[in-house]
Amino acid sequence: MNSREWTTSVVTLALLCLGAPLASAAEVAGDDGLAAALRAPVAESIAAYGKKDAAGALSRIDTRSPDYESTKLALDEQFKDLDVTAELVDFDYIGHDDEFAVARVKMKTTGKPKSGFADNTVDSIMIFHYQDGAWKIWTEKVLGVEIAK
Amino acid sequence: MKRFLVTSIGLAMLFGAATGWARSWTPVIDTYGSSRAQYVDRDLRECRGLAQQAGGDSTGQGAWGALGGGLVGAAGGAAIGAALGNAGRGAAVGAAAGGITRGVGGASQSNRNFAQAFSNCMRQRGHQVLN
Numbered sequence: 001m002n003s004r005e006w007t008t009s010v011v012t013l014a015l016l017c018l019g020a021p022l023a024s025a026a027e028v029a030g031d032d033g034l035a036a037a038l039r040a041p042v043a044e045s046i047a048a049y050g051k052k053d054a055a056g057a058l059s060r061i062d063t064r065s066p067d068y069e070s071t072k073l074a075l076d077e078q079f080k081d082l083d084v085t086a087e088l089v090d091f092d093y094i095g096h097d098d099e100f101a102v103a104r105v106k107m108k109t110t111g112k113p114k115s116g117f118a119d120n121t122v123d124s125i126m127i128f129h130y131q132d133g134a135w136k137i138w139t140e141k142v143l144g145v146e147i148a149k
Numbered sequence: 150m151k152r153f154l155v156t157s158i159g160l161a162m163l164f165g166a167a168t169g170w171a172r173s174w175t176p177v178i179d180t181y182g183s184s185r186a187q188y189v190d191r192d193l194r195e196c197r198g199l200a201q202q203a204g205g206d207s208t209g210q211g212a213w214g215a216l217g218g219g220l221v222g223a224a225g226g227a228a229i230g231a232a233l234g235n236a237g238r239g240a241a242v243g244a245a246a247g248g249i250t251r252g253v254g255g256a257s258q259s260n261r262n263f264a265q266a267f268s269n270c271m272r273q274r275g276h277q278v279l280n
Binding site: 060107 | 185192219221225232273
Protein backbone atom coordinates (compact mmCIF):
# COMPACT_ATOMS: atom_id res chain seq x y z
CA MET A 1 0.00 0.00 0.00
CA ASN A 2 1.54 3.29 -1.08
CA SER A 3 1.16 6.54 0.81
CA ARG A 4 -1.71 7.72 -1.39
CA GLU A 5 -3.70 4.52 -0.84
CA TRP A 6 -2.92 4.68 2.87
CA THR A 7 -4.20 8.25 3.08
CA THR A 8 -7.36 7.33 1.19
CA SER A 9 -8.04 4.41 3.53
CA VAL A 10 -7.54 6.56 6.61
CA VAL A 11 -9.85 9.27 5.25
CA THR A 12 -12.52 6.68 4.31
CA LEU A 13 -12.32 5.10 7.76
CA ALA A 14 -12.58 8.53 9.38
CA LEU A 15 -15.64 9.38 7.29
CA LEU A 16 -17.23 6.07 8.19
CA CYS A 17 -16.57 6.72 11.88
CA LEU A 18 -18.00 10.22 11.62
CA GLY A 19 -20.90 9.05 9.48
CA ALA A 20 -22.21 6.51 11.96
CA PRO A 21 -23.07 9.02 14.67
CA LEU A 22 -24.42 11.40 12.04
CA ALA A 23 -26.76 8.67 10.78
CA SER A 24 -27.89 7.96 14.33
CA ALA A 25 -28.58 11.64 14.88
CA ALA A 26 -30.64 11.72 11.69
CA GLU A 27 -32.64 8.72 12.86
CA VAL A 28 -33.23 10.34 16.22
CA ALA A 29 -34.33 13.56 14.53
CA GLY A 30 -36.71 11.49 12.37
CA ASP A 31 -38.14 9.78 15.42
CA ASP A 32 -38.56 13.13 17.14
CA GLY A 33 -40.43 14.43 14.12
CA LEU A 34 -42.62 11.36 14.02
CA ALA A 35 -43.29 11.58 17.76
CA ALA A 36 -44.44 15.17 17.28
CA ALA A 37 -46.60 14.14 14.32
CA LEU A 38 -48.23 11.46 16.47
CA ARG A 39 -48.65 13.66 19.51
CA ALA A 40 -50.42 16.33 17.46
CA PRO A 41 -53.66 14.43 16.71
CA VAL A 42 -53.92 13.36 20.35
CA ALA A 43 -53.46 16.90 21.64
CA GLU A 44 -55.77 18.32 18.96
CA SER A 45 -58.50 15.78 19.62
CA ILE A 46 -58.32 16.60 23.32
CA ALA A 47 -58.55 20.32 22.57
CA ALA A 48 -61.56 19.69 20.33
CA TYR A 49 -63.13 17.55 23.04
CA GLY A 50 -62.74 20.42 25.49
CA LYS A 51 -64.72 22.62 23.10
CA LYS A 52 -67.34 19.89 22.64
CA ASP A 53 -66.35 19.89 19.00
CA ALA A 54 -67.21 16.36 17.87
CA ALA A 55 -66.20 16.96 14.26
CA GLY A 56 -62.84 18.32 15.36
CA ALA A 57 -62.20 15.38 17.68
CA LEU A 58 -63.26 12.87 15.04
CA SER A 59 -61.08 14.46 12.37
CA ARG A 60 -58.04 13.16 14.27
CA ILE A 61 -59.33 9.58 14.17
CA ASP A 62 -58.84 7.45 11.07
CA THR A 63 -62.26 7.06 9.46
CA ARG A 64 -61.54 3.38 8.82
CA SER A 65 -60.74 2.72 12.47
CA PRO A 66 -62.87 -0.04 14.02
CA ASP A 67 -63.49 2.42 16.87
CA TYR A 68 -64.54 5.39 14.74
CA GLU A 69 -68.31 4.85 14.80
CA SER A 70 -68.51 3.91 18.47
CA THR A 71 -66.42 6.95 19.40
CA LYS A 72 -68.61 9.18 17.26
CA LEU A 73 -71.74 7.92 19.01
CA ALA A 74 -70.11 8.23 22.43
CA LEU A 75 -69.05 11.82 21.75
CA ASP A 76 -72.60 12.80 20.85
CA GLU A 77 -73.90 11.24 24.06
CA GLN A 78 -71.13 12.62 26.24
CA PHE A 79 -71.46 16.17 24.98
CA LYS A 80 -75.15 16.03 25.89
CA ASP A 81 -74.75 14.39 29.28
CA LEU A 82 -71.32 15.25 30.62
CA ASP A 83 -69.24 18.32 31.31
CA VAL A 84 -65.66 17.11 31.59
CA THR A 85 -62.24 18.29 30.53
CA ALA A 86 -59.35 16.18 29.31
CA GLU A 87 -55.63 16.79 29.26
CA LEU A 88 -52.65 14.94 27.87
CA VAL A 89 -50.47 13.95 30.81
CA ASP A 90 -47.76 11.96 29.07
CA PHE A 91 -46.84 10.83 25.57
CA ASP A 92 -44.04 8.37 24.80
CA TYR A 93 -43.35 7.37 21.24
CA ILE A 94 -42.59 3.65 20.97
CA GLY A 95 -42.02 2.78 17.32
CA HIS A 96 -43.44 2.34 13.86
CA ASP A 97 -43.42 0.31 10.66
CA ASP A 98 -44.47 1.35 7.17
CA GLU A 99 -48.14 1.55 8.05
CA PHE A 100 -48.68 1.93 11.77
CA ALA A 101 -47.02 3.74 14.66
CA VAL A 102 -47.37 3.14 18.37
CA ALA A 103 -47.12 5.34 21.46
CA ARG A 104 -47.93 5.10 25.14
CA VAL A 105 -50.34 7.81 26.19
CA LYS A 106 -51.63 8.97 29.55
CA MET A 107 -54.73 11.12 29.49
CA LYS A 108 -56.48 12.69 32.47
CA THR A 109 -60.21 13.33 32.45
CA THR A 110 -61.76 15.59 35.08
CA GLY A 111 -65.39 16.36 35.81
CA LYS A 112 -66.91 19.40 37.43
CA PRO A 113 -66.83 19.41 41.25
CA LYS A 114 -69.76 17.50 42.77
CA SER A 115 -70.81 16.28 39.34
CA GLY A 116 -70.38 12.68 40.41
CA PHE A 117 -67.81 12.10 37.71
CA ALA A 118 -64.91 9.83 38.69
CA ASP A 119 -61.82 11.79 37.69
CA ASN A 120 -59.38 9.39 36.12
CA THR A 121 -56.13 8.97 34.25
CA VAL A 122 -56.13 6.38 31.50
CA ASP A 123 -52.81 4.76 30.64
CA SER A 124 -52.98 3.23 27.19
CA ILE A 125 -51.13 2.04 24.14
CA MET A 126 -52.34 4.07 21.19
CA ILE A 127 -51.94 2.91 17.60
CA PHE A 128 -51.80 5.43 14.76
CA HIS A 129 -52.40 5.01 11.05
CA TYR A 130 -51.35 7.30 8.23
CA GLN A 131 -54.40 8.64 6.36
CA ASP A 132 -54.78 11.53 3.92
CA GLY A 133 -51.28 12.87 4.53
CA ALA A 134 -51.44 12.81 8.31
CA TRP A 135 -51.08 10.42 11.20
CA LYS A 136 -54.41 9.71 12.84
CA ILE A 137 -55.55 7.69 15.83
CA TRP A 138 -56.42 4.13 14.84
CA THR A 139 -57.21 2.39 18.11
CA GLU A 140 -56.31 2.29 21.75
CA LYS A 141 -55.69 -0.45 24.29
CA VAL A 142 -56.18 0.51 27.92
CA LEU A 143 -53.39 -0.71 30.18
CA GLY A 144 -54.77 0.69 33.40
CA VAL A 145 -56.91 3.40 34.94
CA GLU A 146 -56.11 5.51 37.97
CA ILE A 147 -59.06 6.99 39.78
CA ALA A 148 -58.48 10.19 41.74
CA LYS A 149 -60.12 9.95 45.14
CA MET B 150 -54.82 9.29 47.48
CA LYS B 151 -55.37 7.27 44.41
CA ARG B 152 -56.17 3.66 43.93
CA PHE B 153 -55.27 1.67 40.93
CA LEU B 154 -58.39 0.21 39.46
CA VAL B 155 -56.87 -3.05 38.44
CA THR B 156 -56.33 -3.87 42.09
CA SER B 157 -60.02 -3.39 42.76
CA ILE B 158 -60.60 -6.67 40.97
CA GLY B 159 -59.70 -8.08 44.37
CA LEU B 160 -62.69 -6.27 45.87
CA ALA B 161 -64.93 -7.92 43.37
CA MET B 162 -63.46 -11.26 44.32
CA LEU B 163 -64.72 -10.73 47.88
CA PHE B 164 -68.13 -11.44 46.52
CA GLY B 165 -68.06 -15.16 46.13
CA ALA B 166 -71.69 -15.14 45.10
CA ALA B 167 -70.83 -14.86 41.46
CA THR B 168 -73.42 -16.84 39.63
CA GLY B 169 -73.73 -18.68 36.37
CA TRP B 170 -76.70 -16.43 35.64
CA ALA B 171 -74.45 -13.44 35.40
CA ARG B 172 -72.26 -15.27 32.95
CA SER B 173 -75.08 -16.33 30.66
CA TRP B 174 -77.69 -13.50 30.72
CA THR B 175 -77.63 -11.31 27.66
CA PRO B 176 -79.75 -8.25 26.91
CA VAL B 177 -82.03 -8.43 23.87
CA ILE B 178 -80.79 -6.13 21.13
CA ASP B 179 -83.02 -5.00 18.27
CA THR B 180 -80.74 -4.58 15.29
CA TYR B 181 -83.50 -3.50 12.88
CA GLY B 182 -82.33 -0.45 11.00
CA SER B 183 -79.23 -0.17 13.18
CA SER B 184 -75.98 1.01 11.64
CA ARG B 185 -74.23 -0.60 14.62
CA ALA B 186 -75.53 -4.12 14.01
CA GLN B 187 -72.15 -5.38 12.88
CA TYR B 188 -70.66 -4.45 16.26
CA VAL B 189 -73.24 -6.22 18.43
CA ASP B 190 -71.12 -9.31 19.09
CA ARG B 191 -68.01 -7.33 19.94
CA ASP B 192 -69.91 -4.89 22.16
CA LEU B 193 -71.76 -7.72 23.93
CA ARG B 194 -68.44 -9.32 24.73
CA GLU B 195 -66.88 -6.12 26.01
CA CYS B 196 -69.95 -4.94 27.92
CA ARG B 197 -70.30 -8.35 29.58
CA GLY B 198 -66.78 -7.91 30.92
CA LEU B 199 -67.64 -4.50 32.32
CA ALA B 200 -70.96 -5.65 33.74
CA GLN B 201 -69.39 -8.62 35.45
CA GLN B 202 -67.05 -6.25 37.23
CA ALA B 203 -69.86 -3.87 38.12
CA GLY B 204 -72.06 -6.70 39.30
CA GLY B 205 -69.44 -8.21 41.56
CA ASP B 206 -68.76 -11.26 39.45
CA SER B 207 -65.25 -12.44 40.14
CA THR B 208 -64.99 -13.68 36.58
CA GLY B 209 -64.89 -10.09 35.46
CA GLN B 210 -61.12 -9.84 35.36
CA GLY B 211 -59.94 -7.75 32.48
CA ALA B 212 -63.07 -5.66 32.57
CA TRP B 213 -61.11 -2.48 32.89
CA GLY B 214 -59.54 -3.18 29.57
CA ALA B 215 -62.98 -3.80 28.12
CA LEU B 216 -64.19 -0.58 29.72
CA GLY B 217 -62.14 1.50 27.36
CA GLY B 218 -62.73 -0.79 24.43
CA GLY B 219 -64.41 0.67 21.38
CA LEU B 220 -63.61 4.26 22.26
CA VAL B 221 -60.48 6.25 21.56
CA GLY B 222 -59.13 9.51 22.91
CA ALA B 223 -60.86 11.55 25.57
CA ALA B 224 -64.13 9.68 24.96
CA GLY B 225 -62.65 6.63 26.69
CA GLY B 226 -61.72 8.46 29.90
CA ALA B 227 -65.07 10.24 29.93
CA ALA B 228 -66.95 6.94 29.59
CA ILE B 229 -64.92 5.41 32.40
CA GLY B 230 -65.45 8.42 34.68
CA ALA B 231 -69.18 8.43 34.01
CA ALA B 232 -69.49 4.69 34.49
CA LEU B 233 -67.53 4.58 37.73
CA GLY B 234 -68.97 7.78 39.16
CA ASN B 235 -72.62 8.66 39.04
CA ALA B 236 -72.63 11.30 36.34
CA GLY B 237 -74.93 11.36 33.39
CA ARG B 238 -76.05 8.12 31.83
CA GLY B 239 -73.40 6.16 33.65
CA ALA B 240 -75.36 6.55 36.86
CA ALA B 241 -76.63 3.00 36.94
CA VAL B 242 -73.22 1.55 36.32
CA GLY B 243 -71.71 3.88 38.87
CA ALA B 244 -74.15 2.82 41.53
CA ALA B 245 -73.34 -0.79 40.85
CA ALA B 246 -69.62 -0.22 41.07
CA GLY B 247 -70.11 1.70 44.32
CA GLY B 248 -72.08 -1.20 45.64
CA ILE B 249 -69.03 -3.38 45.30
CA THR B 250 -66.82 -1.15 47.38
CA ARG B 251 -69.47 -0.58 50.02
CA GLY B 252 -70.08 -4.26 50.38
CA VAL B 253 -73.75 -3.96 49.55
CA GLY B 254 -75.01 -6.92 47.74
CA GLY B 255 -76.03 -10.50 47.77
CA ALA B 256 -76.45 -12.54 44.66
CA SER B 257 -79.76 -11.04 43.54
CA GLN B 258 -78.52 -7.48 43.94
CA SER B 259 -75.36 -8.47 42.10
CA ASN B 260 -77.43 -9.92 39.29
CA ARG B 261 -79.54 -6.77 39.01
CA ASN B 262 -76.40 -4.68 38.93
CA PHE B 263 -74.96 -6.91 36.27
CA ALA B 264 -78.05 -6.71 34.06
CA GLN B 265 -78.38 -2.96 34.51
CA ALA B 266 -74.71 -2.35 33.79
CA PHE B 267 -74.80 -4.66 30.78
CA SER B 268 -77.86 -2.96 29.26
CA ASN B 269 -76.55 0.50 30.05
CA CYS B 270 -73.22 -0.25 28.42
CA MET B 271 -74.91 -1.49 25.23
CA ARG B 272 -77.14 1.58 25.05
CA GLN B 273 -74.13 3.82 25.50
CA ARG B 274 -72.62 2.15 22.47
CA GLY B 275 -75.63 3.00 20.35
CA HIS B 276 -77.64 -0.23 20.45
CA GLN B 277 -81.40 -0.50 20.91
CA VAL B 278 -81.77 -2.55 24.10
CA LEU B 279 -85.23 -4.02 24.76
CA ASN B 280 -84.72 -5.17 28.35
